[in-house]
Amino acid sequence: MSIVGGYAGCFVLLQQLVNGVTLGSVYTLIALSFSLVMGILGVLNLAIAELFMFGAYLGFSVIARGLPLPLAIVTGMAGTTIIAMVIEKIAYEPLRDMPVIAPMLSTLGFSIILQNLATNIWGSDPLQLPPELFDTRFSMGTISIGAMQLVVIGVTIVLVALLAFIVQRTAIGRALRAVAENREVARLLGVRAGRLTLVAFALSGALAGAAGVLIGLHYATVTPYIGVETGLKAIAVMVVGGTTRIWGALLAGPLIGILEVLTVVYGGAPVRDFTVYGIMILILLLRPQGILGGASTEQGLRV
Amino acid sequence: MKGPSASPLLRLINVSKHFGGIKALDGVSCTVERGQIVGIIGPNGAGKTTLFNVITGAYRASGGDVVFEGESIVRLPPHKIARLGIARTFQNIRLFAGMSVWEHLLVAQPHTEVALRRLLPVGWADPAACRRADEVLALLGLEDVRWRIARTLPYGTQRKVEMARALTANPKLLLLDEPVAGMNTDEAADVRALLLRLRENGLTILLIEHDMTFVMNLCDYLYVLDFGEAIADGPPAVVRHMPRVLDAYLGEED
Amino acid sequence: MSTYYAALFADVGILLLGAISVYIILATGQLSLGNAGFMAIGAYVASYLTVKIGLPLMVALLLAAVVAGAVGVVIGFPALRLKGIYLAMATLGFGEMVRSFFLNLESMGGAGGFHGMAHVSPVYVWGWAGSILLLVTLLERSRVWLEMCAVHDDETVAGFIGLNTTVIKVSAFGFGAAVAAIAGGLFAHHHIYIEPGNFGFERSIDFVLAVILGGSTVAIGALVGAALLVFLPETLRFFADWRLAAFGVLLVLVLLVRRQGLLDRAMFMRSIFKARRA
Numbered sequence: 001m002s003i004v005g006g007y008a009g010c011f012v013l014l015q016q017l018v019n020g021v022t023l024g025s026v027y028t029l030i031a032l033s034f035s036l037v038m039g040i041l042g043v044l045n046l047a048i049a050e051l052f053m054f055g056a057y058l059g060f061s062v063i064a065r066g067l068p069l070p071l072a073i074v075t076g077m078a079g080t081t082i083i084a085m086v087i088e089k090i091a092y093e094p095l096r097d098m099p100v101i102a103p104m105l106s107t108l109g110f111s112i113i114l115q116n117l118a119t120n121i122w123g124s125d126p127l128q129l130p131p132e133l134f135d136t137r138f139s140m141g142t143i144s145i146g147a148m149q150l151v152v153i154g155v156t157i158v159l160v161a162l163l164a165f166i167v168q169r170t171a172i173g174r175a176l177r178a179v180a181e182n183r184e185v186a187r188l189l190g191v192r193a194g195r196l197t198l199v200a201f202a203l204s205g206a207l208a209g210a211a212g213v214l215i216g217l218h219y220a221t222v223t224p225y226i227g228v229e230t231g232l233k234a235i236a237v238m239v240v241g242g243t244t245r246i247w248g249a250l251l252a253g254p255l256i257g258i259l260e261v262l263t264v265v266y267g268g269a270p271v272r273d274f275t276v277y278g279i280m281i282l283i284l285l286l287r288p289q290g291i292l293g294g295a296s297t298e299q300g301l302r303v
Numbered sequence: 304m305k306g307p308s309a310s311p312l313l314r315l316i317n318v319s320k321h322f323g324g325i326k327a328l329d330g331v332s333c334t335v336e337r338g339q340i341v342g343i344i345g346p347n348g349a350g351k352t353t354l355f356n357v358i359t360g361a362y363r364a365s366g367g368d369v370v371f372e373g374e375s376i377v378r379l380p381p382h383k384i385a386r387l388g389i390a391r392t393f394q395n396i397r398l399f400a401g402m403s404v405w406e407h408l409l410v411a412q413p414h415t416e417v418a419l420r421r422l423l424p425v426g427w428a429d430p431a432a433c434r435r436a437d438e439v440l441a442l443l444g445l446e447d448v449r450w451r452i453a454r455t456l457p458y459g460t461q462r463k464v465e466m467a468r469a470l471t472a473n474p475k476l477l478l479l480d481e482p483v484a485g486m487n488t489d490e491a492a493d494v495r496a497l498l499l500r501l502r503e504n505g506l507t508i509l510l511i512e513h514d515m516t517f518v519m520n521l522c523d524y525l526y527v528l529d530f531g532e533a534i535a536d537g538p539p540a541v542v543r544h545m546p547r548v549l550d551a552y553l554g555e556e557d
Numbered sequence: 558m559s560t561y562y563a564a565l566f567a568d569v570g571i572l573l574l575g576a577i578s579v580y581i582i583l584a585t586g587q588l589s590l591g592n593a594g595f596m597a598i599g600a601y602v603a604s605y606l607t608v609k610i611g612l613p614l615m616v617a618l619l620l621a622a623v624v625a626g627a628v629g630v631v632i633g634f635p636a637l638r639l640k641g642i643y644l645a646m647a648t649l650g651f652g653e654m655v656r657s658f659f660l661n662l663e664s665m666g667g668a669g670g671f672h673g674m675a676h677v678s679p680v681y682v683w684g685w686a687g688s689i690l691l692l693v694t695l696l697e698r699s700r701v702w703l704e705m706c707a708v709h710d711d712e713t714v715a716g717f718i719g720l721n722t723t724v725i726k727v728s729a730f731g732f733g734a735a736v737a738a739i740a741g742g743l744f745a746h747h748h749i750y751i752e753p754g755n756f757g758f759e760r761s762i763d764f765v766l767a768v769i770l771g772g773s774t775v776a777i778g779a780l781v782g783a784a785l786l787v788f789l790p791e792t793l794r795f796f797a798d799w800r801l802a803a804f805g806v807l808l809v810l811v812l813l814v815r816r817q818g819l820l821d822r823a824m825f826m827r828s829i830f831k832a833r834r835a
Contacts, residue, residue, distance in 0.1 A: 044642045094813055100642055101588055105769060106812045108762065112805030120798050228758050232653070235646055270661035270668070277650035277657070284647050285635050359717055385719035399710035401774065401822070402703075410703040411718040424698035432700070452823070472718060 014143050016261045022149040022218050024257025025156035029211035030234030031241060031249035032163065033204040038243055040180045040200050042100050047087050047107040048208045049231025050114035051080045055212025056222045057122050063129055063216075073155060076213035077206045083114070084205020088198050096197075111227070119224045126223045129216055148217040159210055160250065163203070172199055233260075233273070236280035242290020252291065310373060312337045312476055312507050313358070318367035320350075320357055320531075327353040329531045330367070335476070340498060340508045342518045342539070345528035346551055351511040352394055354528070355478050359391055360384040371476070386414050388475035392465045392482065394511075398453045404464050405449045408436035411471045439467045443497070459490055470501070477501070479510040483517050491517050519543065527551065567679035567747050569787045570686035574740035575760070576767035576779035577693055582733040583773060584702070585726045586709035587636060588645045590761050591652025592737045597756035598625045598655065599738025600745040601665055607746070608673040618685070618742040622735040629734025633727035652761050659753040670752030677746045685739055693776040705729060737764075766804060770811055772820030781819050 030052055037045045055076040062072035091106035136147035167173035175196055208231075215230060216222045237256045241248025256276060263275045283290060313335040320328040328350045335341045343351050356362045358369055360381040369377045376384050390411075399407060409425055412432045420429045440446050443463045448456055453464045462482070469477055482498075483491040491514065498508055498521065512518050518525065519539045527535040527542060529551040535542055542548055575596060582589045599621040606617035632651060639647050665671045696702055707715040708725050715722050745751045767786050772778020790800035811818060 038642075042642070044646065090813075091809060098816070101645070102812055102816065104642060104645065105765070106809050108765075109805040109808030109812070112762070112808070113802045114805075116799060116802035116805065232649065232758065236650065239646065268661070270657055272657070274654050274657035274661070277653045280650045281635075281647050281654075284639060284643055284650075288643070361713065361717070381713075381716035382719050382721050385717055391717060393714075397711055397714050399707055399714070401706060401710055406703055406706070409700060410707050410720075412700070414719050421700040421704075422696065424695060425700055425703075426698070429700065468718065 012265070013262075016265055017258055018143060018145050018149065020258030020261035021254050022152050022257070023261060024254030025153050026211045026215045026218060026230070026253075027234050027237045027257050028249050028253025029156055029159060029207045029214070030231055031237035031253055032160070032246055033207040033211070034234055034238045035241070035243065035246040035249055036200050036204040036207070038238065039246055040176060041092070041197060043092060043103045043107070044100075044235070045087070045092075045107045045201070045204065046104060047084075047091070047110040047114060048204060049227040049234070050111040050118075051084060051205055051208040052212040052215070052231040052234075053222075053224060053227035054083065054114055054118055055080045055209030056216045056226060057118055057127075057212075058209070059213030060122075060127055060129060060216055060222050063133070064127075066130075069151065073210055073213050077209040080209025080212070081202050081205040084201045084208070085198055087205075088201035092197060092201065093194070115224055115227065122224070124224055126221045129220050129222075131220075133217070134220055148220075152214045152218050155210065155214060159207065163207070166203070172196070176200060233276055236276050239280045240283050240290055243288075245290060248290045311335060312372060313509070314368075314370040315354075315358070316368045316370065318354070318357055318369060319365045320353055320362055321365045326531050328357065328364075331528065331531070331533045332367075333526045333533060333536065335507060335509055337507050338502060338505065339523045340502055340510070340521055342522035342525045343509065343511045343528060344513070344515075344518055344525060345534075348530075349528040349551075350531040351528055352480055353531075355391060355480055355511065358384075358478065359389060385472065388473075389478065390469035390472045390474035390476070391478035392462075392469050392480055394480040394484070396458075396461050396465055398461060398464060398468075400454055402453060403450050404440070404445055404453050404456075404467070405436065407453055407464060407468045408439055408471045409433070411468045412436070413473050435473075436471060439471050442470070443467045458485060462486075466497075475507060477506055477508045479508065479512075481511055481513060483512065483514055495521050515543075563679045564747075565787055565791065567682045567743075569783050570679065570682040571740050571744050571747065572763060572767055572783040572786060573686050573780055574689060574736055574743070575764040576771070576783050577689060577776060578733040578737035578740065579764045579768050580733075580773065580776060580779050581693065581736065582729050583768065584705045584709060585729040586712065587726060587729070588641070588765075589648040589730075589733070590645050590758070590765065591648035591650070591655070592733065592764050593756040593758070593760035594652040594655030595625045595629060595734040595737035596741035596744065596760065597659055597753065598628060598734075599741030600751050600756065601659055601662075601671065601741075602738070603742030604671055604674050604745045604751065605665065607675065608671075614675070614677065614742075614746060618739055621742045622738045625738030625741075626731040626735035630727055630731040632734070633730030636730060637723060637726060649758065649761070652756075652758060656753045656757050659756070666752070668753065670750055671745075672750040674746045674749045674751075676749050677743070679747070682743050682747055685743060689736060689739065690776060690780060697776055701725075766808060769818055770804075770807055772818035774817050774822040775820050775825060777825075778818050778820040785819075 030048065033048050034045065037043055037048070058079045059072040059076040062075045063069065087107060087110050091110055092103045095103040095106055133148055134146055137144045138147070138150070167176060176199065179193065179196055215226060233256070237249060237252045240256060241250070241252030260272050260276055263272045267275070311334045315331055315333045318328055318331045319326070331354060343354065345351055353362065357364050360376070360379055360383070364377050368375050371387060371389065376387065402410070409432060412435060415421060425432060440449060443466060445460070445463055445467060448460060453461060456464065466482070483494050486494070495517065502508065510522070522539055525536060525539050525542045526533055527548050534551060535545050535548050575592060578592045578595065579589060602621040602624050603614070603617040606612045606620060607614055612620070636644055636647065659665065660668055704715070704720050704725055707718070707720060708722050712722050741756070744755070763786065767782030768779055769782070770785055771780065771782025786804065789803070790796060793800070793803070796803055
């Protein structure tokens with residue numbers, strides 16, 4: 001039994017790795033979303049978790065009407081981007097000069113509003129996506145990967161590439177990096193901080209919304225609680241990847257996704273959150289710059 | 304073991320402080336006798352505030368020793384050094400944002416080990432603290448602003464509050480970082496009178512100052528720092544004529 | 558008074574204690590988003606002690622407070638190394654870890670929850686809530702509280718005036734944890750059924766909301782905030798579906814318009830130290 005069992009166990013492991021990478025892709029997007037605002041502005045935008053949830057519902061609404069998938073993703077992203085910009089105007093800008101706890105609490109207020117809004121519009125019961133979407137699977141031997149899972153990974157790669165392009169190659173991206181490096185200097189050099197923070201919020205909103213649509217494709221259901229259940233865990237991903245190194249999320253996302261999936265398989269669901277948050281706390285205490293971070297630094301985002 | 308009361312109150316022996324490759328302080332030695340008013344002068348960036356930070360324990364000295372009342376304090380954390388009787392003010396006023404003047408004076412009182420005195424309402428449990436705070440308020444003429452949030456007061460008054468906070472602890476040694484910065488001649492004269500009165504009551508004072516007139520008219524002894532080194536010391540009348548001192552300041556004019 | 562309103566009053570008392578637990582820790586400049594975790598510890602420990610060991614409730618509550626206080630102190634030490642948002646994130650993680658821990662604890666019901674506690678009346682709840690509120694209100698007039706405020710305002714200078722900031726900050730965590738535990742124990746014995754879902758992030762947020770809205774610089778603010786959170790939805794019945802959003806809006810408004818919350822310390826300034834005129 002051992003050889004066969006071990007062989008089979010190996011395939012279970014590989015199958016779980018696939019699931020983990022899919023989940024991890026979503027984590028990467030949300031973590032990037034958190035990281036954009038945190039790294040550049042030093043603010044933890046708690047509303048991102050609920051923007052994520054909102055994006056999922058927007059995407060669901062589009063898919064449930066039989067409209068094509070790309071439209072769902074675009075709608076999700078557009079909706080959350082707009083909301084994110086509203087949040088920037090009300091929760092961040094007026095409170096910009098206060099200790100960062102203040103805007104963070106304000107975004108908390110928005111996350112409460114968003115959750116209530118979603119529950120009232122769509123109800124609090126889980127909503128199922130059309131099952132036909134999940135019929136197609138591709139097999140390689142005994143490992144299979146769903147078409148939707150491929151979509152999740154594929155869209156993530158595209159979005160990350162887009163973000164990288166924006167950040168590295170455009171003027172706005174350069175300005176974002178300048179502000180991240182040193183807020184004071186950037187201001188003196190005349191970088192228009194107001195418009196920039198709006199862009200940062202907008203980008204982070206778009207990523208969160210996309211992640212929301214994708215999580216629906218991964219789990220096949222949406223609930224109003226995925227913000228707290230999944231979205232908040234992306235904070236852990238951000239921390240592990242390094243809050244000042246946004247590309248750390250690329251590594252940490254799949255890492256945490258795989259870890260989570262494996263702990264569910266081998267340890268049971270309740271241990272899952274314990275492990276993920278436990279690792280986050282350990283990193284905060286022992287290596288606050290994350291696994292990719294360079295020298296420990298309080299401010300400045302290595303974008 | 305504590306020496307006789309004739310021994311110096313504070314001694315810095317070859318104190319150094321490095322930040323990475325930068326030598327903020329390099330082999331600084333100085334002595335402060337009880338009842339003296341000693342001044343530390345030098346151009347900007349000479350390391351004067353760094354010296355205060357080392358004495359009060361905010362920075363760990365990279366080398367050398369700081370001896371207070373015969374005991375080495377160089378390894379102690381700031382709060383323990385404060386409890387030994389060293390109080391300070393700051394170049395950029397650092398008052399407690401949410402507190403009134405009165406509260407500043409209550410919280411900076413000498414530490415008491417009696418738990419009840421600290422846990423029960425101040426008015427009932429610690430009338431001695433209230434009396435002491437009253438005295439300091441009167442000494443600095445701050446009775447009128449007792450209930451005002453300290454940070455909302457005018458600059459000069461805030462400086463007084465900072466001084467009051469330092470004095471409430473009944474220190475043996477008072478470290479003043481630019482006590483008359485931004486003051487006009489009258490205000491500076493008031494401060495001078497106050498410091499002389501404090502000295503009569505047994506307080507030892509170590510101060511950093513840029514205002515040369517103030518320093519010359521007040522200090523018993525001066526140390527001159529430049530680029531982290533003590534380049535000269537002596538009574539003011541002597542130091543003011545030393546060529547090395549003039550050079551250091553002239554260099555700053557450029 | 559009908560049982561419905563009686564239950565609401567009990568909820569205010571329990572929320573008050575949770576809010577106070579956040580308030581105590583916040584007074585030293587540390588924002589904790591995970592006090593529901595301490596509440597959970599209190600709830601489960603107290604329930605275990607009364608149901609499985611048969612201790613009287615008062616003893617069980619005090620022991621639960623001690624256990625949670627110890628955990629709080631243990632948390633308080635690594636918390637020293639984290640500031641502001643990073644501390645908030647870590648406490649958030651801690652709260653989720655505790656919830657996850659009890660989800661896993663089959664001996665206390667796991668996801669299925671735990672029951673068997675004897676019911677206590679709202680009067681009993683308020684016996685504790687009122688006493689602790691009184692205690693903290695008295696404490697606010699002490700030197701220890703001034704020391705906490707000093708640490709909150711400027712930790713470095715607090716050290717320079719002789720305050721041991723480590724002891725102050727860690728003790729605040731321990732004390733806050735103990736108070737949250739009592740809230741948990743009372744919750745368990747008033748609702749007579751508990752499950753890990755009762756002690757999630759939303760609960761921690763309720764505590765923070767009550768403090769921020771009611772007043773984050775005086776203990777009485779926690780009472781105002783707790784009452785607001787429980788009774789406002791009752792008075793605005795038509796709001797029922799939107800009451801959560803209303804609180805979100807209130808939170809944003811408070812931060813924009815009056816950051817310290819409804820009540821603040823300056824209002825009580827003179828009365829706080831009046832007794833001094835001896």
